[in-house]
Amino acid sequence: MAAIHMKNIVKQYGDGFPAVNDISIDVADGEFMILVGPSGCGKSTLLRMIVGLEDITSGDMLIDGKRVNDLAPRDRNLAMVFQNYALYPHLSVYENIAFPLRLARKLSESEIDDKVHEASRLLELDEHLQRKPGNLSGGQRQRVAMGRAIVRQADAFLFDEPLSNLDAKLRGQMRTEISRLQKRLGITTVYVTHDQTEAMTLGDRVAVLKRGLLQQLATPRELYTNP
Ligand code: ADP
Numbered sequence: 001m002a003a004i005h006m007k008n009i010v011k012q013y014g015d016g017f018p019a020v021n022d023i024s025i026d027v028a029d030g031e032f033m034i035l036v037g038p039s040g041c042g043k044s045t046l047l048r049m050i051v052g053l054e055d056i057t058s059g060d061m062l063i064d065g066k067r068v069n070d071l072a073p074r075d076r077n078l079a080m081v082f083q084n085y086a087l088y089p090h091l092s093v094y095e096n097i098a099f100p101l102r103l104a105r106k107l108s109e110s111e112i113d114d115k116v117h118e119a120s121r122l123l124e125l126d127e128h129l130q131r132k133p134g135n136l137s138g139g140q141r142q143r144v145a146m147g148r149a150i151v152r153q154a155d156a157f158l159f160d161e162p163l164s165n166l167d168a169k170l171r172g173q174m175r176t177e178i179s180r181l182q183k184r185l186g187i188t189t190v191y192v193t194h195d196q197t198e199a200m201t202l203g204d205r206v207a208v209l210k211r212g213l214l215q216q217l218a219t220p221r222e223l224y225t226n227p
């Protein structure tokens, strides 16, 4: 895991109002940071700049003390957990989790096996290793996606509205699950949402964005007492 340091980050598309306008946020090692705000406020753009899917117009992005502005996504060692989990439907849970390790070609088969089992125990997926994603619940799929990130020892998890397609009941369960797992794993997390409930219940701190600007950066408790 690693700290993420954003300093005076700007994203300018074309010549309009900047999508992200001079935002500085420090996410500490192991911290769960929420980015919240209405549609169009720049939160996805900021997340995509952290991952490296979007160029930074100006400012500095440091991960684990290293400037990553010019690094490709694969060289940043971050794990994006997408809304649709991006699992391979034809592969078993085991193979989905093993996938990044096989791709890296650095480990023997038995080392891969050890890592997959360790991650699946942590995520309580050991009973489901031979199943295909299509036969899993939404929560289990989310855990497989996190398993893939854990085996490659990603420095941080990045979530972009992972629950927005789920019904209210499942969303509540998943909230609890993500928060529990994040605490257990202690992995640095940045989580984008437009949902106030998620923002106030999931994270250690909440960054409130509005029209590309950072309006507030506070704990949920501070936001409750001083909204
Ligand atoms: P949010 O995730 O908060 O909904 P976005 O980061 O997606 O907001 O968008 C922030 C602003 O940047 C919006 O005004 C949006 O229209 C604009 N924007 C996002 N992506 C692009 C792009 N690829 N080209 C031009 N403008 C964009």
Ligand code: ADP
Pocket: 051, 053, 072, 073, 074, 075, 077, 078, 079, 080
């Ligand atoms: P290349 O530069 O060889 O095309 P990249 O590593 O830049 O490959 O990534 C290609 C695509 O893979 C990206 O556009 C993105 O969709 C996806 N990707 C790679 N790494 C990540 C990551 N850590 N998080 C999210 N998406 C990623």
